[in-house]
Amino acid sequence: MIIYLKPRSLFPTLHSDTIFGALIYTIKEIYPEIFQELLEKFKDSNPPFLVSSAYPYIQEEDERIRFFPKPLLEPGKFDDMETSKKIRKSRYIEESIFNSWINEGEKEIDQRMDDYLLRDGLLYHKNLKSDFNFFAGTIPRNTINRITNASENIFYSSGVAMKGLGLFFMVRFLEDGYDNILEGCMRFLKDRGFGGDISIGKGHFDYDIRDENPLSGEGERFITLSRYIPQVEELKSMGDDLWYELGSKRGRSSTGALRREIRFFREGSSFKSLDKSVYGCLVDSGEDAVEYGMAYPVGIGGV
Numbered sequence: 001m002i003i004y005l006k007p008r009s010l011f012p013t014l015h016s017d018t019i020f021g022a023l024i025y026t027i028k029e030i031y032p033e034i035f036q037e038l039l040e041k042f043k044d045s046n047p048p049f050l051v052s053s054a055y056p057y058i059q060e061e062d063e064r065i066r067f068f069p070k071p072l073l074e075p076g077k078f079d080d081m082e083t084s085k086k087i088r089k090s091r092y093i094e095e096s097i098f099n100s101w102i103n104e105g106e107k108e109i110d111q112r113m114d115d116y117l118l119r120d121g122l123l124y125h126k127n128l129k130s131d132f133n134f135f136a137g138t139i140p141r142n143t144i145n146r147i148t149n150a151s152e153n154i155f156y157s158s159g160v161a162m163k164g165l166g167l168f169f170m171v172r173f174l175e176d177g178y179d180n181i182l183e184g185c186m187r188f189l190k191d192r193g194f195g196g197d198i199s200i201g202k203g204h205f206d207y208d209i210r211d212e213n214p215l216s217g218e219g220e221r222f223i224t225l226s227r228y229i230p231q232v233e234e235l236k237s238m239g240d241d242l243w244y245e246l247g248s249k250r251g252r253s254s255t256g257a258l259r260r261e262i263r264f265f266r267e268g269s270s271f272k273s274l275d276k277s278v279y280g281c282l283v284d285s286g287e288d289a290v291e292y293g294m295a296y297p298v299g300i301g302g303v
Helices: 016-030 032-043 081-089 095-104 106-111 179-192 232-238
Strands: 002-007 049-051 055-060 063-069 092-094 116-119 122-125 133-144 151-163 165-173 205-210 221-224 246-249 262-265 270-272 280-286 289-294 297-300
Touching: 016 032, 016 049, 016 179, 016 289, 032 289, 049 289, 063 095, 063 122, 063 165, 081 106, 081 116, 092 095, 095 106, 095 122, 095 297, 151 165, 179 205, 232 270, 262 289
Parallel strands: 092 122
Antiparallel strands: 002 165, 002 205, 049 165, 055 063, 055 165, 063 092, 116 122, 133 151, 221 270, 221 297, 246 262, 280 289
């Protein structure tokens, strides 16, 4: 399943943990009878579905051109400095280039680099005609002194504004019966919005759900399209056969208390496959709070 989002306002960055948090909150609100059992399945590393992070797409006439994160594979060595620079600055890769990259390697991409353009971190074919742009935006906020009724403590809420672009994320079902539940979640979230500051209009969107699954999870190695928190035994089995970037986050509870700092592998990191469909785990980050760390694996050589 692919869920396409068309933002109608300033929009937050949607990593897999944010998307999962929104979905699990919504399930608790509108399907309370299944919430606890579902949460336990994720905690037991037996999830009924996996979610990716969200990535940009461009509407090109009747076709949606999807982008994926730059693959982190064993780096090639290039004689052409301009090619190396273009690859280094790429953040999102057009789907056809992404498929070639993970199956044929950087060297093959190097030979075709004259056919590609790099703009705002997006690497894509020159024949793409659509005009697009995305940039950081801010909304000024302030607080009201309850005694004097005066405005004070001005601060800014940030997000991303888009022109000619949308976002999409993927859901891979490992158990039947959850597609209708997630469709119900999206109807709820369309009215509520994604992320914080929904009361001032951020995070609102239209959406479209398609029964598509363009990328396979099979291969001798895999790339994760979600933030990945591995189990200890997974790392031991993988050994040194991994190429990655690390990230971390530390959120706050609704009362403002700091939660535990969580480290994870970033999207695009690649690992040795262990002949399993589920990688990663949920991690307790605070009282009644968990952090989603299931990989969304895409097989290298398995597209």
